[in-house]
Amino acid sequence: MERPQHYRFHQGQKTLPFSDAEYEARLGKLRAQMAEMGVDACVLTSMHNVAYYSGFLYCSFGRPYAQVVTPTETVTFSAGIDAAQPWRRGYGDNITYTDWQRNNYWRAIQSVTGSGKVIGFEGDHISFAQLGLLDEFLSPSAKKDIAPTTMKLRMHKSAAEIELIRAGAATADVGGYAIKDAIKAGVREVDVAMAGRDAMELEIARRFPDSEIRDTWVWFQSGINTDGAHNPVTTRVLERGDILSLNTFPMISGYYTALERTLFVEEVDAASLKIWEANVAAHELGISLLKPGATCAEVTHKINDFFAEHDLLQYRSFGYGHSFGVLSHYYGREAGLELREDIDTVLEPGMVISMEPMLTIPEGQPGAGGYREHDILVITEDGNENITGYPYGPEFNVVG
Numbered sequence: 001m002e003r004p005q006h007y008r009f010h011q012g013q014k015t016l017p018f019s020d021a022e023y024e025a026r027l028g029k030l031r032a033q034m035a036e037m038g039v040d041a042c043v044l045t046s047m048h049n050v051a052y053y054s055g056f057l058y059c060s061f062g063r064p065y066a067q068v069v070t071p072t073e074t075v076t077f078s079a080g081i082d083a084a085q086p087w088r089r090g091y092g093d094n095i096t097y098t099d100w101q102r103n104n105y106w107r108a109i110q111s112v113t114g115s116g117k118v119i120g121f122e123g124d125h126i127s128f129a130q131l132g133l134l135d136e137f138l139s140p141s142a143k144k145d146i147a148p149t150t151m152k153l154r155m156h157k158s159a160a161e162i163e164l165i166r167a168g169a170a171t172a173d174v175g176g177y178a179i180k181d182a183i184k185a186g187v188r189e190v191d192v193a194m195a196g197r198d199a200m201e202l203e204i205a206r207r208f209p210d211s212e213i214r215d216t217w218v219w220f221q222s223g224i225n226t227d228g229a230h231n232p233v234t235t236r237v238l239e240r241g242d243i244l245s246l247n248t249f250p251m252i253s254g255y256y257t258a259l260e261r262t263l264f265v266e267e268v269d270a271a272s273l274k275i276w277e278a279n280v281a282a283h284e285l286g287i288s289l290l291k292p293g294a295t296c297a298e299v300t301h302k303i304n305d306f307f308a309e310h311d312l313l314q315y316r317s318f319g320y321g322h323s324f325g326v327l328s329h330y331y332g333r334e335a336g337l338e339l340r341e342d343i344d345t346v347l348e349p350g351m352v353i354s355m356e357p358m359l360t361i362p363e364g365q366p367g368a369g370g371y372r373e374h375d376i377l378v379i380t381e382d383g384n385e386n387i388t389g390y391p392y393g394p395e396f397n398v399v400g
Contacts, residue, residue: 003100006108008093011084015210016055016091017253022160023074023091026053026153031071033149040117042069042146043109043134046125047331049150050076051254056090057212058082064105064130068112075112077105089212106137115139120146148336154325155337156350161255162378165324165352167207168250168257169376169387175200175248176259176390179220184400185240185265193220193233200250208252215251215328220244222265226370227360229260229318230329238400240266243369254326259390260356260374263397271366273394278310279359280393283373286320286339286355290377290384296343303357304341312359321354324376351379 016023030053034042044050044067051057054076058065066077067090074092080099087094097108113119116139121131123145134140157165178199182192196218205213222238225231226245238244244263249256262276282303289299303320307313323337336345337353347353356374361367375388391397 004098005101005104006095006097006111008087009084009096010087010094012088014088014091016089017164017211017255018055018160020091022158023053023055025158027069027074029153030069030150033153034069034071034120034146037120037144037146037149038118039120039144039146040070041113042067042120043113043138044069044122044146044150045130046122047328048154048254048326048333049122049125052150052154052326054090054092055253056086056094057214057254058086066105066109068109070112073112077108079105103133103137106133110137113138116141118142118144120144122147122150151334151336155323155334155345156348157325157352157378158350161325162350162352164252164255165257165376165378166387168252168255169259170389171200171203171207171250171252172248172257172259173388173390174203175218175250176246176261179218179246179248180263180397180399183238183244183263183265185238185242188235188237189220189222189225189233190235192238193218196220196246196248200248204250204252211253217249217251217329219247219249221247221370223369224363227362228370229358229372238265240400241269243272243371245370245372247374249329251328254328255324256327256329256332257324257376258354258374259388260372261390261392261397262371262373263399264394265400266398268394268398269367272369275312275359275361275367276371276394278307278312279357279371280373282306282357283355283375283392286357287375287377287384287386290321290347290353290355290379292347292349292379292381292383294347296337296339296345296347297341299347300339300341300343303339307357307359315359315361317358317360321356324352324354347379349379349381353377353379
């Protein structure tokens, strides 16, 4: 039996997160940059770029995936194990590569790019081994790293993206309220987390009945587990007076949104309350600073100054916010739009960014634990719009 190196398997109806016009607009901006850089074809390999330019969010499981964009074509490349799902969930053409011969993935890509062309690649994603295979199979006349360009393009959100992000923020609020209702002394972190996740998945299914339901999660932390923002859920049992971190993360078609709040079980001691209120004040200051013309570094330094005045700056452990869009805890991140000292990006209307100051007080000190508030802000022509609705601060979040 003669088995093909690659083929097209298309069945069912295409169902995409956005309109064809939205994808054409994104591809048009990329193609304009390609023409300016002299790139004949882009070989996009990351989950975030393939999802951004096609709508298809792949599941790698150890296999490589890609999207090739040329001046006239856009084609995703997927493994046979996925059958026609990548075509149904992706804008443009799709080619399936087979496992029968090693490197059929690159043979399939070469069938679209041709040989001897100037190839754009993602330098921050493609592995050294795969870059060698790109050279071997595509024989490029030159290679250019397209990753910084695509990141900058993704940082500016379209109206359609902002609408989806807004729905995600509202869904995160739903998870937050479900978590608050589940909190009481004697329950485990994992039980509270499941209540929030289930509520958000039901809300996504209600709002987006044609979407794929995947990847939504909760990090709910208590006591010492609050010291890090990304600490996984455990089976620790909540106790009266515990500090808590509520973190809800609905995922809608590859788009991440978040709600993060400090809470206490039943009561909060005086030392903890003082630190909590200082972090809330820093949060409110930070929100007031997010406006067009401000740079990420300027915002960061002003919040640093506030914490330094309160002798708390030494307890800050990471930046004060980041961009939102196609990202998750295992792909994406628009690193050019983060509130850090070393980022000079100027805020512009249409950007979406969080404000999320966090202080970690070490165990053994008064007020020990991690304090974090997190809202999502859309930068507007004259300021920002806060699209997070769940309340922050002691008045609402001493619960149980």
